[in-house]
Amino acid sequence: MPRCTVVRRVHFNAAHRLHNPAYSDEWNRTTFGPCNNPNYHGHNYELEIVVEGPIDDATGYVVDVGLLKQIFSEILHPVLDHKNLNLDVPWFRDRMPSVENIAVYCWEVLAPRIPAGRLTRIRLWETPRNYVDYEGA
Amino acid sequence: MPRCTVVRRVHFNAAHRLHNPAYSDEWNRTTFGPCNNPNYHGHNYELEIVVEGPIDDATGYVVDVGLLKQIFSEILHPVLDHKNLNLDVPWFRDRMPSVENIAVYCWEVLAPRIPAGRLTRIRLWETPRNYVDYEGA
Amino acid sequence: MPRCTVVRRVHFNAAHRLHNPAYSDEWNRTTFGPCNNPNYHGHNYELEIVVEGPIDDATGYVVDVGLLKQIFSEILHPVLDHKNLNLDVPWFRDRMPSVENIAVYCWEVLAPRIPAGRLTRIRLWETPRNYVDYEGA
Amino acid sequence: MPRCTVVRRVHFNAAHRLHNPAYSDEWNRTTFGPCNNPNYHGHNYELEIVVEGPIDDATGYVVDVGLLKQIFSEILHPVLDHKNLNLDVPWFRDRMPSVENIAVYCWEVLAPRIPAGRLTRIRLWETPRNYVDYEGA
Amino acid sequence: MPRCTVVRRVHFNAAHRLHNPAYSDEWNRTTFGPCNNPNYHGHNYELEIVVEGPIDDATGYVVDVGLLKQIFSEILHPVLDHKNLNLDVPWFRDRMPSVENIAVYCWEVLAPRIPAGRLTRIRLWETPRNYVDYEGA
Amino acid sequence: MPRCTVVRRVHFNAAHRLHNPAYSDEWNRTTFGPCNNPNYHGHNYELEIVVEGPIDDATGYVVDVGLLKQIFSEILHPVLDHKNLNLDVPWFRDRMPSVENIAVYCWEVLAPRIPAGRLTRIRLWETPRNYVDYEGA
Numbered sequence: 051m052p053r054c055t056v057v058r059r060v061h062f063n064a065a066h067r068l069h070n071p072a073y074s075d076e077w078n079r080t081t082f083g084p085c086n087n088p089n090y091h092g093h094n095y096e097l098e099i100v101v102e103g104p105i106d107d108a109t110g111y112v113v114d115v116g117l118l119k120q121i122f123s124e125i126l127h128p129v130l131d132h133k134n135l136n137l138d139v140p141w142f143r144d145r146m147p148s149v150e151n152i153a154v155y156c157w158e159v160l161a162p163r164i165p166a167g168r169l170t171r172i173r174l175w176e177t178p179r180n181y182v183d184y185e186g187a
Numbered sequence: 188m189p190r191c192t193v194v195r196r197v198h199f200n201a202a203h204r205l206h207n208p209a210y211s212d213e214w215n216r217t218t219f220g221p222c223n224n225p226n227y228h229g230h231n232y233e234l235e236i237v238v239e240g241p242i243d244d245a246t247g248y249v250v251d252v253g254l255l256k257q258i259f260s261e262i263l264h265p266v267l268d269h270k271n272l273n274l275d276v277p278w279f280r281d282r283m284p285s286v287e288n289i290a291v292y293c294w295e296v297l298a299p300r301i302p303a304g305r306l307t308r309i310r311l312w313e314t315p316r317n318y319v320d321y322e323g324a
Numbered sequence: 325m326p327r328c329t330v331v332r333r334v335h336f337n338a339a340h341r342l343h344n345p346a347y348s349d350e351w352n353r354t355t356f357g358p359c360n361n362p363n364y365h366g367h368n369y370e371l372e373i374v375v376e377g378p379i380d381d382a383t384g385y386v387v388d389v390g391l392l393k394q395i396f397s398e399i400l401h402p403v404l405d406h407k408n409l410n411l412d413v414p415w416f417r418d419r420m421p422s423v424e425n426i427a428v429y430c431w432e433v434l435a436p437r438i439p440a441g442r443l444t445r446i447r448l449w450e451t452p453r454n455y456v457d458y459e460g461a
Numbered sequence: 462m463p464r465c466t467v468v469r470r471v472h473f474n475a476a477h478r479l480h481n482p483a484y485s486d487e488w489n490r491t492t493f494g495p496c497n498n499p500n501y502h503g504h505n506y507e508l509e510i511v512v513e514g515p516i517d518d519a520t521g522y523v524v525d526v527g528l529l530k531q532i533f534s535e536i537l538h539p540v541l542d543h544k545n546l547n548l549d550v551p552w553f554r555d556r557m558p559s560v561e562n563i564a565v566y567c568w569e570v571l572a573p574r575i576p577a578g579r580l581t582r583i584r585l586w587e588t589p590r591n592y593v594d595y596e597g598a
Numbered sequence: 599m600p601r602c603t604v605v606r607r608v609h610f611n612a613a614h615r616l617h618n619p620a621y622s623d624e625w626n627r628t629t630f631g632p633c634n635n636p637n638y639h640g641h642n643y644e645l646e647i648v649v650e651g652p653i654d655d656a657t658g659y660v661v662d663v664g665l666l667k668q669i670f671s672e673i674l675h676p677v678l679d680h681k682n683l684n685l686d687v688p689w690f691r692d693r694m695p696s697v698e699n700i701a702v703y704c705w706e707v708l709a710p711r712i713p714a715g716r717l718t719r720i721r722l723w724e725t726p727r728n729y730v731d732y733e734g735a
Numbered sequence: 736m737p738r739c740t741v742v743r744r745v746h747f748n749a750a751h752r753l754h755n756p757a758y759s760d761e762w763n764r765t766t767f768g769p770c771n772n773p774n775y776h777g778h779n780y781e782l783e784i785v786v787e788g789p790i791d792d793a794t795g796y797v798v799d800v801g802l803l804k805q806i807f808s809e810i811l812h813p814v815l816d817h818k819n820l821n822l823d824v825p826w827f828r829d830r831m832p833s834v835e836n837i838a839v840y841c842w843e844v845l846a847p848r849i850p851a852g853r854l855t856r857i858r859l860w861e862t863p864r865n866y867v868d869y870e871g872a
Contacts, residue, residue, distance in 0.1 A: 054561045055594040063314065065202035065229040065271075070793055081794060083801065089271030092202040092229005094314050105565070108481055109492060110557025115591045116494065134202075134226030146795025150739045154790070177200065177231050180800045183740040191698045192731040207382055218383060220390065242702070245618055246629060247694025252728045253631065283384025287328045291379070317389045320329040337588065339476035339503040339545075344656055355657060357664065358543030365543040366476040366503005368588050408476075408500030420658025424602045428653070451474065451505050454663045457603040465835045466868040516839070519755055520766060521831025526865045527768065611862065613750035613777040613819075637819035640750040640777005642862050682750075682774035725748065725779050 051104045055170065056111075058099050058118040062131035065092040066147040069136075090134060095149075096175040097122070097156060103167025113166040121163050126156060149176040153184035161186065188241045192307065193248075195236050195255040199268035202229040203284040206273075227271060232286075233312040234259070234293060240304025250303040258300050263293060286313040290321035298323065325378045329444065330385075332373050332392040336405035339366040340421040343410075364408060369423075370449040371396070371430060377441025387440040395437050400430060423450040427458035435460065462515045466581065467522075469510050469529040473542035476503040477558040480547075501545060506560075507586040508533070508567060514578025524577040532574050537567060560587040564595040572597065599652045603718065604659075606647050606666040610679035613640040614695040617684075638682060643697075644723040645670070645704060651715025661714040669711050674704060697724040701732035709734065736789045740855065741796075743784050743803040747816035750777040751832040754821075775819060780834075781860040782807070782841060788852025798851040806848050811841060834861040838869040846871065 067090045068082040078086045085091070099122065103112045129139060135147035145151050153174040161169045175181040204227045205219040215223045222228070236259065240249045266276060272284035282288050290311040298306045312318040341364045342356040352360045359365070373396065377386045403413060409421035419425050427448040435443045449455040478501045479493040489497045496502070510533065514523045540550060546558035556562050564585040572580045586592040615638045616630040626634045633639070647670065651660045677687060683695035693699050701722040709717045723729040752775045753767040763771045770776070784807065788797045814824060820832035830836050838859040846854045860866040 052561075052565050052595070052598050054564065055596075056561065057592050057594070059590040061314070063228055063230055065227040068795065073793065081799075084269035087269050087271070087275070089274040090202040090227050090229070091200055091269040091271065092227065093200055094231045096315075105559075105561045108484065108557075110479065110559030110562045112561055112593075114492075132221035132224050132228040134224070134228065137226040138224070146793075148790075148795030150737075150741065150790045150797055151795045153739065154737050177198070178233075179744040181742050182797075183742070184737070185740075187737050189698075189702050189732070189735050191701065192733075193698065194729050194731070196727040205384065210382065218388075242696075242698045245621065245694075247616065247696030247699045249698055249730075251629075283382075285379075285384030287326075287330065287379045287386055288384045290328065291326050316333040318331050319386075320331070321326070322329075324326050335588070335590075337502055337504055339501040342658065347656065355662075361543050361545070361549070363545035363548040364476040364501050364503070365474055365545065366501070367474055368505045370589075406495035406498050406502040408498070408502065411500040412498070420656075422653075422658030424600075424604065424653045424660055425658045427602065428600050451472070452507075453607040455605050456660075457605070458600070459603075461600050463835075463839050463869070463872050465838065466870075467835065468866050468868070470864040516833075516835045519758065519831075521753065521833030521836045523835055523867075525766075609862070611776055611778055613775040632817035635817050635819070635823070637822040638750040638775050638777065639748055639817040639819065640775065641748055642779045644863075680769035680772050680776040682772070682776065685774040686772070725746070726781075727746075 051107070053102065053104050054112050055100060055102045056113055056115060056167070058115040060097050060099065060119060060122045060127075061094065062097065062127055063092060063094045064130055064133050064135050065090040066135040067091070068146055068148060070146060090136070093176050095152070098171075098173035099160060100169070100171035100173065101164055101167040102170040106166070111166070113164065117165050121160065121165070125163065126159055149174055149180070149182050150184070153182050157184050157186060188244070190239065190241050191249050192237060192239045193250055193252060193304070195252040197234050197236065197256060197259045197264070198231065199234065199264055200229060200231045201267055201270050201272050202227040203272040204228070205283055205285060207283060227273070230313050232289070235310035236297060237306070237308035237310065238301055238304040239307040243303070248303070250301065254302050258297065258302070262300065263296055286311055286317070286319050287321070290319050294321050294323060325381070327376065327378050328386050329374060329376045330387055330389060330441070332389040334371050334373065334393060334396045334401075335368065336371065336401055337366060337368045338404055338407050338409050339364040340409040341365070342420055342422060344420060364410070367450050369426070372445075372447035373434060374443070374445035374447065375438055375441040376444040380440070385440070387438065391439050395434065395439070399437065400433055423448055423454070423456050424458070427456050431458050431460060462518070464513065464515050465523050466511060466513045467524055467526060467578070469526040471508050471510065471530060471533045471538075472505065473508065473538055474503060474505045475541055475544050475546050476501040477546040478502070479557055479559060481557060501547070504587050506563070509584035510571060511580070511582035511584065512575055512578040513581040517577070522577070524575065528576050532571065532576070536574065537570055560585055560591070560593050561595070564593050568595055568597060599655070601650065601652050602660050603648060603650045604661055604663060604715070606663040608645050608647065608667060608670045608675070609642065610645065610675055611640060611642045612678055612681050612683050613638040614683040615639070616694055616696060618694060638684070641724050643700070646719075646721035647708060648717070648719035648721065649712055649715040650718040654714070659714070661712065665713050669708065669713070673711065674707055697722055697728070697730050698732070701730050705732050705734060736792070738787065738789050739797050740785060740787045741798055741800060741852070743800040745782050745784065745804060745807045745812070746779065747782065747812055748777060748779045749815055749818050749820050750775040751820040752776070753831055753833060755831060775821070778861050780837070783856075783858035784845060785854070785856035785858065786849055786852040787855040791851070796851070798849065802850050806845065806850070810848065811844055834859055834865070834867050835869070838867050842869050842871060
């Protein structure tokens with residue numbers, strides 16, 4: 051049975067600020083530059099959900115990409131979209147809301163809910179010019 | 188002498204919130220939905236600066252697009268990039284920071300500084316799926 | 325009061341075939357080439373809904389682009405998405421389902437429903453390399 | 462001798478329908494939703510042909526990407542472009558024309574014809590928001 | 599009879615150098631910066647051919663975009679693609695090969711050959727971040 | 736400690752010519768076709784710098800993508816941007832300036848300068864339709 055990787059892109063936008071309270075204000079300004087702006091800034095995030103598995107004979111699917119979108123819409127979109135990651139998302143209370151960590155968060159929420167196949171990668175675009183890949187711990 | 192329109196795309200990202208304090212909280216929630224989130228959200232903005240004029244014989248240019256980028260970098264980027272439009276940009280103190288009004292603001296700042304030709308349009312993308320065109324008052 | 329043009333992109337995909345029964349099969353094959361394939365072919369269409377009007381002081385909006393998406397989702401998407409334009413859409417019974425005419429159709433359906441401002445253009449991409457603009461009769 | 466992976470993107474568009482005749486109509490409607498529309502729908506497919514191998518000293522090439530395009534144009538484009546995958550392509554008579562299986566088909570046709578290097582992946586975009594990777598059996 | 603604008607995108611790449619021999623080397627270096635490099639540099643150009651006209655009842659076309667591509671392939675592509683605009687294209691012997699003037703050149707070659715409708719615009723992208731529009735003299 | 740891959744896209748444009756002086760002119764014309772044009776042609780290159788490593792607890796970063804851009808701007812951009820690869824870049828004196836070899840060159844320059852994590856891939860787009868991946872020797 052052939053195996054295949056299936057990818058669905060979804061979208062959210064959010065505000066955040068990079069600031070680590072365990073360090074001095076000067077360290078934060080030097081380390082994060084404009085990303086340390088106290089009043090936040092924001093991004094349009096494009097998220098790719100990457101699922102690997104055997105192609106089902108009956109459907110021709112590894113997984114229905116419509117289901118991937120629906121799962122995102124039900125469990126991640128309400129938490130992330132049009133939110134302030136620092137203030138509105140408890141998971142980031144003690145973690146930096148960098149694009150790396152947002153990808154880890156998306157993985158942790160999505161991995162147990164994939165209805166067929168296996169989540170093998172989260173690709174997260176923060177701007178059209180930078181993105182990260184996270185493939186699990 | 189042939190005339191031509193020249194366009195340069197530039198980038199900034201920012202946080203904002205749509206909330207009109209002259210109206211009730213309920214009106215604001217109903218009118219703006221998730222864009223009314225009190226803790227802000229944000230976007231990657233792509234800005235197109237559109238300049239029209241005669242093609243100079245000596246240079247072949249209407250305007251040097253490198254200059255357009257430099258003007259943006261010097262006078263708009265420091266005000267808008269990695270900022271909270273509601274809190275950090277005085278012009279929005281009594282105006283909604285909608286994509287429409289951000290385009291008007293960019294026009295007002297840029298129009299008097301165009302070094303050759305004439306600013307004829309600001310195109311501003313708020314997400315990959317919506318943008319506005321503003322062509323002056 | 326400044327005026328502005330607001331654009332919302334939406335998506336649908338469909339099958340079609342270019343064949344004019346008033347002409348011979350040979351004329352159809354010569355005129356439409358592979359687009360005349362009797363068993364249909366298809367496209368991902370990207371539709372831009374372009375609305376012009378004054379910027380409302382209270383909202384900063386010409387029109388809420390969320391409403392534009394909702395109107396599309398309610399009245400055009402169910403008719404066009406995942407459909408065969410020749411067989412499933414009555415409007416094309418006596419018109420060629422060319423990208424030009426699909427744009428005219430979208431205009432006719434959308435123009436009377438725009439909740440604020442005025443529809444000034446339909447831009448319809450048939451492939452990443454060709455699109456049309458229709459601005460009304 | 463350094464090794465490298467070379468990718469060429471090509472394009473085709475086609476109609477298809479997801480329907481498995483071994484199952485009931487209701488199962489098909491539930492499983493495939495709008496993709497089960499009896500009159501077909503369609504997509505613009507973007508295909509990436511991914512070839513890995515040593516960089517030839519004389520040419521600097523792993524493989525001439527112009528040849529990859531020519532092979533596609535000669536052996537895959539005539540079979541897939543502007544076609545109905547269910548009705549016009551025999552390989553899909555007893556397989557679902559899902560994007561997963563179309564990628565498998567492209568692999569089977571292309572893998573034995575790669576003129577230098579080795580086909581290591583087929584990436585196939587069905588819409589701008591979903592794609593698959595197939596890397597062989 | 600409804601009228602419509604039809605656009606076809608095509609591609610070429612070329613080398614050029616911005617240098618006006620009527621001026622001093624220093625003026626050229628100051629005016630054109632890195633674009634004055636004596637050994638040339640280059641770009642991937644994306645050209646949009648924009649044609650306006652009535653929609654033909656029999657075909658649903660303003661103009662067959664396949665014909666637009668064919669005309670480009672026969673009369674512009676052989677002159678511009680993989681060429682050095684300064685050295686290989688006589689029209690630029692006494693004109694600067696700026697993106698503005700390349701657009702004018704494309705207009706002059708294409709306008710008399712449009713098989714239906716009327717060329718109303720040449721849009722020419724020099725990079726993903728700058729482009730020009732030329733609409734004739 | 737979770738690990739992640741971080742990618743930053745940067746841009747340069749350049750002229751080049753594919754011609755191997757160890758072979759006859761006819762071999763060169765046949766092998767490289769239009770890429771052998773004696774007067775050069777050119778491209779807009781999009782370069783993706785791919786770095787893998789542990790996510791730092793204090794910053795949430797694998798590596799600051801702003802630093803990746805700065806390193807590119809300081810050590811690669813001055814050598815490649817607006818240059819003729821054959822004439823202006825010594826490394827290509829005895830190597831073909833194919834996109835494969837340009838990727839190898841970028842790797843060799845960048846790999847020792849990555850300030851955190853480890854360079855794992857260079858992805859280099861030569862046109863919107865072809866790119867290469869190089870992952871080191």
